[in-house]
């Protein structure tokens with residue numbers, strides 16, 4: 001059982017897929033400090049390499065990311081871990097929470113390397129604006145489950161918990177990150193901010209796996225507690241996805257007051273709807289927008305983890321070789 005399990009031993013596994021996902025997650029270990037920011041620093045300081053719009057865009061994205069992984073980590077550690085009592089699922093959640101802290105380190109590493117105003121970047125989510133809207137929408141799902149009186153014993157508790165899983169694994173890790181990923185990764189395609197973008201590539205890879213695990217977890221939850229997956233909850237999940245799409249439209253408009261590096265608001269509007277439809281389908285819900293193709297097919301190469309793409313594997317091998325447990 002996912003909830004209120006009586007079995008505390010890890011093996012034999014009740015959910016071998018959760019164990020497999022945990023092992024996959026562990027293969028992706030990387031650290032931000034391994035990635036050189038030298039050329040990014042040069043480009044950021046130059047008055048001619050990046051335009052004011054491009055710098056505005058980079059700052060906005062970092063302001064969004066700077067606090068978001070903290071929120072995801074909090075949701076795992078302070079909200080859902082207490083209730084998801086199956087041992088192999090918990091094993092995954094521990095690994096995921098660690099990765100979220102690596103992601104936060106990564107954004108701090110970029111902000112520090114570029115000598116950005118740390119207070120400005122890290123407190124944007126508290127101010128009025130599109131980043132605060134995204135943050136507040138998400139934090140509400142955490143607060144409900146984190147409350148000391150919250151319980152999954154009742155049907156209402158099971159429904160609220162399922163909404164949280166969908167809001168975090170589908171709405172947050174599956175949607176809210178993706179416009180910002182594309183916006184920043186596109187710089188690398190122009191040979192700009194390659195250090196920051198390389199870190200983002202690793203994060204995209206991690207997030208793709210988190211989303212895949214979350215999708216399996218949600219489908220397992222639905223199979224075990226079908227009484228919680230009723231029309232009212234399905235409708236709430238679709239409404240939440242629809243709200244994320246609106247929040248993303250506003251965020252992208254904020255990041256892109258004008259087209260930057262060939263990217264337009266219209267492309268992103270189509271992209272987030274394409275992603276939303278795929279996420280809904282992955283948990284057995286009807287798509288909302290009927291968008292079948294992505295305006296950014298190159299993102300699929302990074303996000304869908306094709307086995308033939310070996311840039312990550314080669315770095316992981318290098319990484320594992322480079323840290324031969326030197327205790328000095």
Ligand SMILES: [Fe+2]
Nearest residue numbers: 069099100103
């Ligand atoms: Fe993350």
Ligand SMILES: [Fe+2]
Nearest residue numbers: 072173207210
């Ligand atoms: Fe994540």
